Amino acid sequence: MYIDWVKKMKLIRVKDYEELSKKASNILASQIILKPNSVIGLATGSTPVGMYRALVQLYKNGDLDFNDIKTFNLDEYYELNSANPQSYHYYMNENLFKHVNIKERNINIPNGMRKDIIEECDRYEKKIEACGGIDLQVLGIGRNGHVGFNEPDIKFEARTHIVELDHDTIEANSRFFESYEVVPKQAISMGIKTIMHARKILLLANGMEKAEAIYCTIKGKITPEVPASVLQLHPDVTIIIEEKAALMI
Numbered sequence: 001m002y003i004d005w006v007k008k009m010k011l012i013r014v015k016d017y018e019e020l021s022k023k024a025s026n027i028l029a030s031q032i033i034l035k036p037n038s039v040i041g042l043a044t045g046s047t048p049v050g051m052y053r054a055l056v057q058l059y060k061n062g063d064l065d066f067n068d069i070k071t072f073n074l075d076e077y078y079e080l081n082s083a084n085p086q087s088y089h090y091y092m093n094e095n096l097f098k099h100v101n102i103k104e105r106n107i108n109i110p111n112g113m114r115k116d117i118i119e120e121c122d123r124y125e126k127k128i129e130a131c132g133g134i135d136l137q138v139l140g141i142g143r144n145g146h147v148g149f150n151e152p153d154i155k156f157e158a159r160t161h162i163v164e165l166d167h168d169t170i171e172a173n174s175r176f177f178e179s180y181e182v183v184p185k186q187a188i189s190m191g192i193k194t195i196m197h198a199r200k201i202l203l204l205a206n207g208m209e210k211a212e213a214i215y216c217t218i219k220g221k222i223t224p225e226v227p228a229s230v231l232q233l234h235p236d237v238t239i240i241i242e243e244k245a246a247l248m249i
């Protein structure tokens with residue numbers, strides 16, 4: 001492990017995915033131990049799967065208690081219901097929630113099935129506020145530098161909203177679906193402003209295909225073309241980068 005600071009961002013370089021997952025779960029576990037009623041922002045995608053596995057293990061060993069934890073997920077596909085195995089509701093249940101003692105009423109994920117989507121986005125934002133804001137937000141990163149589903153050219157001032165997914169994102173995520181055609185083309189996502197309001201941010205990057213996005217996020221100019229680059233302006237960001245994702249920095 002190698003720790004570095006670039007423009008106020010704390011970079012933790014790790015040798016492989018296992019170390020990334022362990023390190024990320026330890027950071028989350030410290031947050032939960034130090035503040036048992038923390039509000040945690042959660043991410044989906046393949047990258048945090050190992051972190052969730054490690055958190056479940058800590059819980060099973062009796063080292064972690066989710067009883068007072070509240071969670072808010074970053075995003076959900078539009079018009080996929082929670083019983084659909086491709087939905088992020090389903091993913092979260094399978095990877096974390098059903099294995100730990102979190103209370104159902106403390107779990108928050110945007111509801112892509114609501115008829116009035118604008119109202120749903122508004123409700124989600126208000127709920128985050130009512131819970132006192134997010135203490136620690138976990139993020140993955142897309143090949144195009146997206147965070148949550150905030151695609152390139154997003155408005156930095158956006159809050160939770162409905163987004164049109166990029167071709168690149170649909171293509172990347174089609175590995176979880178039968179084909180490109182059946183991947184939803186829209187999603188509800190926390191906006192950049194919502195993410196930037198979190199007190200702490202933990203970004204995880206794994207694999208060569210993230211190397212360019214990570215380079216632009218850390219060393220590039222701050223631009224809506226690389227949504228994650230805005231994190232340079234956040235006062236408390238930790239990025240855990242596996243060796244191949246760190247190739248360009």
Ligand SMILES: O=P(O)(O)OC[C@H]1O[C@](O)(CO)[C@@H](O)[C@@H]1O
Pocket residue numbers: 043044045046047048075139140141142143146147148149169173
């Ligand atoms: O971890 P993965 O599967 O590479 O996904 C990266 C990003 O893409 C998304 O899955 C959305 O496309 C995000 O939720 C995630 O942060």
